[in-house]
Amino acid sequence: MSTNKNCIVRISRYKNALNRLKALGFVKVFSSNLADATGTSSAQVRKDFSLFGITGNKRGGYNVDDLIEQMNQIFGKHLVHKVIIVGLGNIGKALLRYKGFEKESIKIAAAFDIDSSKFNDNSIVPVYPLEKLSEFIKENEIKLGVIAVPDVAAQQVFEIMKKSGIKGVLNFAPISLNNDSGVVVNNINLEMELENLIYYVIAAEKS
Amino acid sequence: MSTNKNCIVRISRYKNALNRLKALGFVKVFSSNLADATGTSSAQVRKDFSLFGITGNKRGGYNVDDLIEQMNQIFGKHLVHKVIIVGLGNIGKALLRYKGFEKESIKIAAAFDIDSSKFNDNSIVPVYPLEKLSEFIKENEIKLGVIAVPDVAAQQVFEIMKKSGIKGVLNFAPISLNNDSGVVVNNINLEMELENLIYYVIAAEKS
């Protein structure tokens, strides 16, 4: 529908805010409410909605449930999305233990590592050796993968994922994966995030 | 110097790529090398450099060490930046245990929690009760904080940080912090990152 990257991120924020507002008992919202809750302008909210063909009522705002439903549609929330995690170190374990993914219809289907002490077939989320990765992805038609291995291993893991049919990757390793294929890669680089923060803090000090 | 958000992120990526290229023995690089390594165009690389007044040699490319040095300057890498972490759960612990921050001159100075079983004055990075947060920030002139507490506690922690003089915050809680002040906030929302990935995977399927 839209091709604006920032717009997608904002829609996700609106959805997040809407769930909170709903919990507070809101039945309808105005574009300015969502703007305040997400730190943007009401015109931006309406423009974003317009790009996705989301409409409300002139003078009546938007119905919260309707909005949430439409956004769930955009993000495929009516289906459960199975995810696998490769690398069960600090980050991998943190994700595995996190309880918040279920309510976003994200299900961690399995984890993979090369450290045999981490293997476990019987836990809620099974942990398998890396050798089983390809097979598991194919058999379970997994589309989403998380890379949480050391940087030197990341490209190798990515190649296996690509070959096996993964369509989207969340990569925590601080390298840019060499990606010619159509696989979507989102990078999370925590060092870079802190660095970025430092840049703006330094810039603010100067002015 | 520059005011373009994407540009800063790209500069950070160039720096990352440069360190890798240096490790491989590169002494000079061309804008196209950096473009390839970071997935952008050579014109973009040169334009970004131009915004920061970074110059190379016509026909000779750029000297790797010089570039790294200039970028370290941009990101204040000649100083050690002290960071505190609030919330020592899954994410907080993952960050605490991560060894990669030192080489980026980021030092975790202390962590804070409300769970007394986590307090520890004697570990390399001490863990204190939340009550000590404000005092610690002031006494040690901490400028950077990480919020890794549950969403309901995040705003409260943020308020303490603001009042005590923190200038930059990395927030992992999935809420938008109400931020009127001049504090810089970078949000990392892992659910949203996965959601975003799902959006693009769905979009790719349709086309």
Next chain:
DNA sequence: ACTTTATAGTGATTTTTTTCACATTAATAA
């Protein structure tokens, strides 16, 4: 029923970001 009013929706405008294209120049080759 009629008027007022507040908000949605959107085309037009402005601003920001990216890409283009080429003049400039330093290294290399002849």
Next chain:
DNA sequence: TTATTAATGTGAAAAAAATCACTATAAAGT
């Protein structure tokens, strides 16, 4: 030494994104 070449650096152009500003309209008030 001179010509050739391959890269930088940057204004100009194009594209993308955000903001503005106004119209349409549904709700609330009289």
